[in-house]
Amino acid sequence: MGHYFSFFRASLRLWRRHFIGVFIALAGLAVAFAVATIALFYSYDTMRSDSWMPNVERLYRLNEQMYINGQPSMFGRWARVHGELAPRIQPNFSEVEETLRLKDMTATAMVDGNSFSLEVQFTDPSFAELAPHPLLAGNVAAALRDPRSIVLTRRQAERLFAGDALRRTLDLAFGDKTYSYRVGAVIENTPLNSQLEIDALVPWDEGIMAATDDGNAFGSVFIFVRLAPGAYSDSFAERFNKVMTASLPPGFMTGSSFDIGIEPVLGARFFSKSANAQRPKADGTLLLSLLILAGVLLLAACMNSISLFTALNLLRLREVAVRRILGAGRLHLAGAFLFESIMLVALAYGLGILLASDLQSVASDLGGVPIPVLVPERLPLLLWGLLVAACIGLLGAFFLAARAARLKPQDLLHGTQNSIVSSRNLFRQVLVAMQAMAVVGTIIGAAQILYQVHDYVTRDRGFRMDGVLMVTAPARERLALFQGSFLEQVKAIPGVARASASGHSPFPNGVWMSSLRTTDMPLTQPVWMRPVGPDYIDALDIKVVARLDDSDWHERTAIVALPRSSLKAFGFASPEAALGQLLFADNRPEDGKEVEGDTPGFSYRIVAVTENVTDTSYSVDEPMVYYLASFDNQAVQDMLIIVDGDQQPVTDAISAAWHASFPDDELTLEWLRERVAGTQKNNVNMAKAIGFVSACCAVLCLAGLYGMASHWATTRRRELALRRVLGAGGRDIARLFLVKMLLPVLAGGLVSLVPVWLLMQEWLTRMREQAPLPLALYGLAVVLVVLIAAGLLVGHIRRILRLRPASVLYHE
Numbered sequence: 001m002g003h004y005f006s007f008f009r010a011s012l013r014l015w016r017r018h019f020i021g022v023f024i025a026l027a028g029l030a031v032a033f034a035v036a037t038i039a040l041f042y043s044y045d046t047m048r049s050d051s052w053m054p055n056v057e058r059l060y061r062l063n064e065q066m067y068i069n070g071q072p073s074m075f076g077r078w079a080r081v082h083g084e085l086a087p088r089i090q091p092n093f094s095e096v097e098e099t100l101r102l103k104d105m106t107a108t109a110m111v112d113g114n115s116f117s118l119e120v121q122f123t124d125p126s127f128a129e130l131a132p133h134p135l136l137a138g139n140v141a142a143a144l145r146d147p148r149s150i151v152l153t154r155r156q157a158e159r160l161f162a163g164d165a166l167r168r169t170l171d172l173a174f175g176d177k178t179y180s181y182r183v184g185a186v187i188e189n190t191p192l193n194s195q196l197e198i199d200a201l202v203p204w205d206e207g208i209m210a211a212t213d214d215g216n217a218f219g220s221v222f223i224f225v226r227l228a229p230g231a232y233s234d235s236f237a238e239r240f241n242k243v244m245t246a247s248l249p250p251g252f253m254t255g256s257s258f259d260i261g262i263e264p265v266l267g268a269r270f271f272s273k274s275a276n277a278q279r280p281k282a283d284g285t286l287l288l289s290l291l292i293l294a295g296v297l298l299l300a301a302c303m304n305s306i307s308l309f310t311a312l313n314l315l316r317l318r319e320v321a322v323r324r325i326l327g328a329g330r331l332h333l334a335g336a337f338l339f340e341s342i343m344l345v346a347l348a349y350g351l352g353i354l355l356a357s358d359l360q361s362v363a364s365d366l367g368g369v370p371i372p373v374l375v376p377e378r379l380p381l382l383l384w385g386l387l388v389a390a391c392i393g394l395l396g397a398f399f400l401a402a403r404a405a406r407l408k409p410q411d412l413l414h415g416t417q418n419s420i421v422s423s424r425n426l427f428r429q430v431l432v433a434m435q436a437m438a439v440v441g442t443i444i445g446a447a448q449i450l451y452q453v454h455d456y457v458t459r460d461r462g463f464r465m466d467g468v469l470m471v472t473a474p475a476r477e478r479l480a481l482f483q484g485s486f487l488e489q490v491k492a493i494p495g496v497a498r499a500s501a502s503g504h505s506p507f508p509n510g511v512w513m514s515s516l517r518t519t520d521m522p523l524t525q526p527v528w529m530r531p532v533g534p535d536y537i538d539a540l541d542i543k544v545v546a547r548l549d550d551s552d553w554h555e556r557t558a559i560v561a562l563p564r565s566s567l568k569a570f571g572f573a574s575p576e577a578a579l580g581q582l583l584f585a586d587n588r589p590e591d592g593k594e595v596e597g598d599t600p601g602f603s604y605r606i607v608a609v610t611e612n613v614t615d616t617s618y619s620v621d622e623p624m625v626y627y628l629a630s631f632d633n634q635a636v637q638d639m640l641i642i643v644d645g646d647q648q649p650v651t652d653a654i655s656a657a658w659h660a661s662f663p664d665d666e667l668t669l670e671w672l673r674e675r676v677a678g679t680q681k682n683n684v685n686m687a688k689a690i691g692f693v694s695a696c697c698a699v700l701c702l703a704g705l706y707g708m709a710s711h712w713a714t715t716r717r718r719e720l721a722l723r724r725v726l727g728a729g730g731r732d733i734a735r736l737f738l739v740k741m742l743l744p745v746l747a748g749g750l751v752s753l754v755p756v757w758l759l760m761q762e763w764l765t766r767m768r769e770q771a772p773l774p775l776a777l778y779g780l781a782v783v784l785v786v787l788i789a790a791g792l793l794v795g796h797i798r799r800i801l802r803l804r805p806a807s808v809l810y811h812e
Contacts, residue, residue: 025305026348028700032301033352035693037385038363039294042371044381045193046282049269052191053131055226058097059265061195062223062244063274066513067257079195079274081260083221088247093240095231100130101204102196102222104278108173108475111160115664118156119199120172122209127201130226133187137166143184144203150181151201157186174208175476192369195268197278222278224265237262285766286686289449293442293690297697300438302392303431305345342393349389353382363689368682429744436748436785439698441756443781446694448760448773453687455771456680462563462613463506463540468672469641470505471654474665479636481661489657490641495650498642500535503627505638506615507675516583516604516625518570524584525569530616531627537561537610539640546575548607557629561608566623575609582606583625614769617679647671702788745789749782 050056064081083101090096102123109118128141136154143149150170157165165183172179181202190198227236244260263272270282357373364371372378471490473482483501490499512531515524534553537544545564553559562570562578572578582603607628643650651669658667677684757778764770 025301026344026351028301029305029345029348030351030355031696032298032700033349033385033389034355034359035696036294036298037353037356037373038359038371039290039689039693040385041373041378041381042363042369043287043291045369045371046287047267047270048193049267049282050194050196050265052193053265056266057264058227058229058232059130060225060227060232060262061265061268061272061274062225063261063263063272065259065261067259077261077274079222079268079272079276080220081223082248082258083223085244085247085260086221086223088244089223089225092243092247095228095236096225097228098126098130098226100124100126100224100226102127102224103204103209103220105174105209109160110171110173110178110664111168113664115666116160117666118160118172119197120150121198121201122204123201124204130224131196133190133198136186136188138183138185140185140187140201144201146182146184147203147205148179148181149184149203151185151187152183153187153189153199155189156199157183172202173475177208179208193269195265195272195276195279225262232264280682283683283686285763286449286683286690289445289763290686290690290693293445293693293697296438296442297693297700300435300697300700302395303435303438305348306395306431338394342390345389345393346386349386353385365685368685432741432744433748433751436745436789437752439702440749440752440781440785442694442697443785444756444773444778445760446691447777447781448763449690450687451773452764452767452771453680453683456683456769457677459614459769459771461506461615461676462611463542463615464642465673465676467643467647468540469643469647469651469654470502470670470672470675471639471641471658472668472670473501473636473638474662478662478665482639483636486657486661487639489661490639490654493650493653493657495643495645495647496641497644498535498539498640500539500640501533501636502536502539502638502640503531503533503636505532505640506540506672507617507679514585514625516570516585518581518583520571526622527566527569528616528622528624529627530624534628534630535640536626536628537608539642540615542613543611544608545611546579546609548579548605551607553607553628554630556607558602558604559607559628560604561610561626561628562606563610563612563624563626565612566625567609569623578606578609580606702785702792741793742786742789746782746786749785753778753782 045051050059053059061079062081062085063077063079065077083103086099086101089099100123102121104119104121107118107120109116123144125141125144127144132140133153136157138151140151143151150172152160152165154163157163160170161168161183165186167183169180169182172181187198190196240262241260245258248258248260261274263274268274268276268281269279270284270287272281275281353373360371360373473479487499487501490496512529514527514529516527517524534556536542544561560583562572564575567573567575567578570578570581570583572581582605585602585604604625604627610626613624641650641654654669655667658665760773764772
């Protein structure tokens with residue numbers, strides 16, 4: 001044991017003399033472990049969303065796919081299904097122990113004369129068992145069995161009642177009808193790592209839903225089932241699909257049909273292929289990118305530490321030889337190298353975990369979910385991480401330990417560093433090339449991701465985004481006032497250039513699913529119908545490339561506009577060819593006659609063709625159709641206000657006018673550019689995280705190149721001194737140094753270009769709106785890394801040139 005302590009004391013003396021290098025290596029490893037840990041925990045939690053539910057491994061969610069004329073509809077597979085399916089499940093499947101329905105509706109909550117918009121979920125008493133939230137007050141199951149009880153989350157209890165909510169009463173207005181409820185329970189907020197987003201729960205009530213909404217119609221209800229242990233299998237899923245699909249009612253439109261599936265709840269936010277209206281699924285592409293970059297960061301840190309401690313231990317060759325002469329065995333020396341490396345990496349891992357704990361709040365803000373680190377449930381993952389750190393330590397010292405143990409003392413006393421790392425220094429050159437590959441790949445990959453996300457937020461979508469303010473309409477009974485006198489007040493505000501009521505403003509999504517055809521088409525074409533109203537195109541400065549006539553769209557009925565991208569779907573060769581043509585809703589009537597009115601042959605006349613517009617966050621392949629006719633008050637959802645000049649006085653004046661006209665309604669106003677950016681918030685935050693990881697990786701890789709240069713300068717001092725004695729000048733030494741170090745950097749950078757380009761093209765294929773990085777930036781990244789590496793070498797060159805050859809040769 002004394003031999004080991006003396007070995008470690010000698011190591012400490014060496015590390016003190018090279019404190020800066022040792023600190024950089026350990027700090028780099030700690031940062032890499034911290035970032036990799038947070039990235040791993042975030043990915044792990046995302047892939048295990050809803051793991052907080054008891055028996056979640058037996059909980060499954062129904063999904064529904066609509067088909068039109070045998071083709072999948074534009075909605076894709078949807079997590080909501082027909083509500084009529086719920087009572088048919090257990091009679092057909094003995095494997096199903098319990099079912100749970102959730103249907104969300106927007107209500108107006110009235111408390112002590114104040115009005116609040118509230119998202120309410122109608123649900124079954126089984127919610128208390130299948131999705132139990134931590135209880136703060138009351139009894140959830142009892143409340144959901146009482147027709148006039150409501151369950152609030154902590155957030156809504158504080159919002160409506162300042163926290164003291166139990167047994168308090170409130171009125172909920174669904175449409176034109178109002179119902180009184182008493183708070184029967186208060187639960188904790190739904191964890192962010194969930195597909196659910198619960199605000200308030202009320203007992204399932206077919207009467208209220210049927211009177212105010214579409215009840216249990218297509219795509220309106222979330223249905224969950226809990227299966228018996230071991231009941232789920234591929235054969236069960238196939239049988240479930242056949243039985244439940246066959247039990248569906250006929251399609252609500254001609255030519256439509258549905259397909260019912262079942263999928264696990266655990267990890268649905270990541271693995272599910274179904275769209276969820278409550279919380280969007282995680283972006284698997286960006287998540288994978290984050291994991292890859294975190295892995296590259298850890299790899300770079302490991303290479304840095306390996307190169308540094310290899311260089312330092314090469315300085316101990318004579319010490320190792322003396323220890324061998326004094327009786328130290330080969331296994332003793334190899335074990336000392338390995339144990340020392342493991343302890344150093346383990347120390348860096350511990351520091352990394354503490355750093356990750358300090359950074360968890362920042363990471364949680366970027367990820368949008370809590371990412372706890374030092375909590376009991378993380379212990380298994382932390383222990384696995386420690387094992388990985390130990391393996392890294394073993395790998396880091398194995399090469400040096402194995403070589404040193406095989407050599408004889410006389411070779412160690414009279415040899416040079418080439419006894420360890422070969423005469424051609426291939427080990428060093430390969431590490432330099434790998435560092436260069438990592439830093440070039442990191443720079444290009446991060447630049448492509450940031451460029452793509454920035455393009456999402458700033459790209460020209462074909463409509464005006466600057467200076468566009470949107471005000472959300474109040475409750476239905478006050479819509480006439482909203483687009484009447486209130487609209488006129490807004491128009492009169494100084495700084496308001498234009499203002500108009502809108503059926504569906506841009507972002508988020510406001511569309512109808514419809515089915516249209518021309519006279520020459522035998523079957524209808526699935527389309528997105530956006531009921532925007534007659535002022536939409538002019539208000540947003542959408543370019544009109546063809547217009548039927550100069551008539552006032554306010555005075556026309558059943559008129560539509562098509563963007564250029566929709567012309568081909570209906571067989572129109574040009575914008576002019578589409579003008580005046582009719583689009584017929586649904587399929588042709590049996591008698592072949594075209595009629596107007598609310599019938600299968602109802603038609604729309606095309607009065608305009610616009611440039612392409614991307615005014616929804618839906619990923620659409622189907623044609624878009626804009627309904628331009630005036631609509632009744634019930635269809636108004638927003639007011640579009642074009643503001644020129646100073647914005648703050650305008651928003652203040654609108655707020656004052658709103659509170660004077662609608663004192664009981666909350667004012668919701670939002671700038672269009674902020675709304676568009678908000679739809680990309682998760683991607684922007686993920687891009688920021690990727691940018692941070694990439695910056696850390698680039699710094700570590702460049703620090704590794706610096707360490708490699710230090711290694712080379714330290715181990716080649718005798719050779720360089722001899723060259724100086726034989727007449728080599730300072731320029732010759734500098735040129736040799738740069739060639740030896742920069743050639744591997746250049747080679748590694750160039751080699752990385754092809755795989756990085758292929759990976760980026762594959763990454764871009766997953767993006768609907770692609771923004772490829774200019775090819776010139778690929779070459780620029782290599783040039784930049786070579787120049788930075790050259791700059792890092794200048795200090796070493798100066799230090800070498802200041803050495804006196806005689807002094808070096810004497811001591812060596």
